[in-house]
Amino acid sequence: MARQPVTRRPVTEFARYLRTETAGGIALLVATAVALVWANSPLAEHYDQLRNLRVGPPALHLDLSLGSWAADGLLALFFFVAGLELKRELVVGELSSVRAALLPAIAALGGMVVPAVVAAGIAGGGKTWAIPVATDIAFALGVLAVCGRRMPSGARLFLLSLAVVDDLGAILVIAVLFTTGFSVLAAALAVVLLGLYAFLQHKRVRTPWLYVPLALATWITVHESGIHATVAGIALGLLTRARPDAGEPESPCLRLEHRLQPWSAGFAVPLFALFAAGVSIGGHELGAIFTSGLGLAVLIGLVVGKLIGIFGAVFVAVRLRVAALPAGLRLPDVLAVAALGGVGFTVSLLIAELALPPELAESAKAAVLVASTIAALLAAGLLVRRGRRHEQG
Numbered sequence: 001m002a003r004q005p006v007t008r009r010p011v012t013e014f015a016r017y018l019r020t021e022t023a024g025g026i027a028l029l030v031a032t033a034v035a036l037v038w039a040n041s042p043l044a045e046h047y048d049q050l051r052n053l054r055v056g057p058p059a060l061h062l063d064l065s066l067g068s069w070a071a072d073g074l075l076a077l078f079f080f081v082a083g084l085e086l087k088r089e090l091v092v093g094e095l096s097s098v099r100a101a102l103l104p105a106i107a108a109l110g111g112m113v114v115p116a117v118v119a120a121g122i123a124g125g126g127k128t129w130a131i132p133v134a135t136d137i138a139f140a141l142g143v144l145a146v147c148g149r150r151m152p153s154g155a156r157l158f159l160l161s162l163a164v165v166d167d168l169g170a171i172l173v174i175a176v177l178f179t180t181g182f183s184v185l186a187a188a189l190a191v192v193l194l195g196l197y198a199f200l201q202h203k204r205v206r207t208p209w210l211y212v213p214l215a216l217a218t219w220i221t222v223h224e225s226g227i228h229a230t231v232a233g234i235a236l237g238l239l240t241r242a243r244p245d246a247g248e249p250e251s252p253c254l255r256l257e258h259r260l261q262p263w264s265a266g267f268a269v270p271l272f273a274l275f276a277a278g279v280s281i282g283g284h285e286l287g288a289i290f291t292s293g294l295g296l297a298v299l300i301g302l303v304v305g306k307l308i309g310i311f312g313a314v315f316v317a318v319r320l321r322v323a324a325l326p327a328g329l330r331l332p333d334v335l336a337v338a339a340l341g342g343v344g345f346t347v348s349l350l351i352a353e354l355a356l357p358p359e360l361a362e363s364a365k366a367a368v369l370v371a372s373t374i375a376a377l378l379a380a381g382l383l384v385r386r387g388r389r390h391e392q393g
Contacts, residue, residue, distance in 0.1 A: 024265025025142025028346070031270035032277040032369070039278030051275050061224060067275040071350055074268035076219055076233035078346070081264040082137075082167040083237015084257045091242035091253075094161045103314065103323035104161035107334075110313025111135065111162070111341045112169050115305030123297035127355035130177055131364055132301030132371075134170040134347035137163040138265055139372065140340040140379075147380040150387030151333060154326030159337050162310070168234070170347045175231045178354045186225035190232070193218040198239045201252065228354070269346055276349040279366045289367045294360060298352075298367035302342040303375050310338035332389075336382035342375025344368055 038047045055069070056062035064072065086095075095101035112133040120129035137160070144151070144159060197214055205211075215236055222232035242253040250258075279285075289295035314334050317323045325334070345368065352364040 024138040024262075024269060025145075027266050027270040028136075028138050028273050029142075031273040035274050035276075035278035036281065036369075040280055040282070044280070047278050051278065060220060062220070070272040070275045071353060072223060072229040073219070074272050075346075075350060076230045077260065077268045078264045078272075079167070079171055079230045079233035080215075080237045081233075081257060081261050082164070082171075083234035084240055084253050084260075085237075086164050086168055086234075087238050087240060087242045088251075088253050088257065089161065089164055094157055095164070099323070101161070103317060103325070104158060105165050106313045106317045106323060107158075107162050107310045107338075108165035108169060111166065111306050111310040111338070112173075114309030114312065115301040118305035119297040119301035122300060123293050127177055128294060128297050128364070129301075130173050130355055131298050131348050131351050131368065132305055132344055133173060134344050134351065135163050135166045135306070135341045136343050136345035136347065136372070137167065138269055139343045139345045139376065143340060143343065143376050143379055144337075144383065148336070148383040148387060150391050151336075151383060152326075152328035152390060154329035155333050155337055158326055158329060158334070159340060162337075162341070166341075167347075170351070171231060171234045174228045174351065174354065179225075179227045182226040183224060186221050187227065190218055190221040190225055190227075193221060194235055194239060197236060201239060201241045204245070206252070230350075272346065273349070276353065276365065277369060279362045279369070281366055281369070285363065285366050286370070288363060289370055292363065294356075294363055295367040298348075298364055299371045299374075302344045302348070302368070302371035303378070304342075306341035306344075306375070307335070307338045307378075310341045311335050314338070333386050336379060336386050339375060339379035339382055343372045343379070344375075345372045348372075 035047075038044065051067040052065045054063050054065050056064050089095040090101075095104070115132040116129045119132050123129065140159060140163065141156075144156060148155060193214060197211070197218065200210060200214075215232075218236060219229055219232045222235075223229040237253075240253045240256060242251050244251040244254075289299060311331075311334055314323075314325075315331060318325060318331070325331070348368045349365050352361050352368060355361075356364055
């Protein structure tokens with residue numbers, strides 16, 4: 001009997017996702033390189049002027065700098081796509097069964113707790129501990145696609161599932177830690193708008209003429225409430241319908257993901273990096289990363305804490321038979337993937353901006369860039385080595 005097309009769809013969908021995120025990772029690297037060169041050139045003053053240029057209507061409290069628009073607005077799109085991906089995975093994907101979801105969820109939890117504890121122990125007080133909890137999916141998948149071509153497919157699925165859970169954890173950290181001047185009225189209005197979005201989804205309404213203004217209004221009310229505006233993105237994503245109706249070629253969740261993921265990975269995230277990654281990196285700044293408590297907290301938290309947290313959590317879960325490794329994946333493979341967890345980048349840069357005053361945030365962002373580079377190189381070496389082992393059988 002001929003194989004049904006639906007049995008091939010998860011692999012096809014994952015391949016499409018991987019290609020888009022890999023291309024987005026390249027765009028992210030280019031934008032970061034431009035920002036670093038610009039910020040360390042004779043034209044650095046113009047970079048700062050552009051990043052701090054304020055635009056938007058003051059009446060809505062939206063006269064924000066371009067840097068803030070990139071962090072609050074463009075990353076809302078990034079988290080909306082992450083919410084769509086999480087919803088799809090929870091309903092019809094790799095995380096739809098408890099057993100399948102358990103291992104990446106445990107790994108993500110370990111990959112958040114251990115770096116946070118390590119960073120808190122080194123930096124002491126403050127919110128520095130939050131900076132190394134995140135993993136950059138675009139950057140990490142890009143490294144895996146280039147250096148892990150001979151790795152089993154389970155490695156890619158494990159990384160994607162881990163990163164999806166990690167994104168949810170990161171947005172919860174942002175929502176809890178960085179809510180300022182909370183407005184009950186604005187928050188209540190945001191809840192009403194989210195409820196309306198869910199109702200329209202339930203009624204199978206499809207017109208963008210309703211959804212686009214509704215999404216914008218939700219973002220504005222969340223921003224006005226004092227909760228970080230990116231929370232609006234993931235909330236809307238999680239409320240989007242993920243199961244297609246009979247005769248419907250694809251669900252709204254998958255349809256929106258197809259349309260918006262290229263804009264998120266190829267435009268929103270690189271443009272955020274262009275405004276966020278422009279930090280001064282000279283001899284003094286590089287030296288401070290390896291000598292100051294702040295720099296070491298971020299560096300060790302990302303490079304060492306992530307690797308130990310992810311691999312350690314998986315090792316314990318597998319040994320205690322709480323969860324099982326995906327088919328074809330071995331513990332040394334998990335070690336290579338765990339090293340990719342140290343590529344914090346996008347969300348770590350965002351948290352650094354939110355957690356620290358400007359003079360300290362620049363140092364923390366420099367540490368994030370250095371740590372992400374070290375983690376990527378370490379992971380690349382481990383992936384190539386493991387790929388050769390698998391090729392040899």
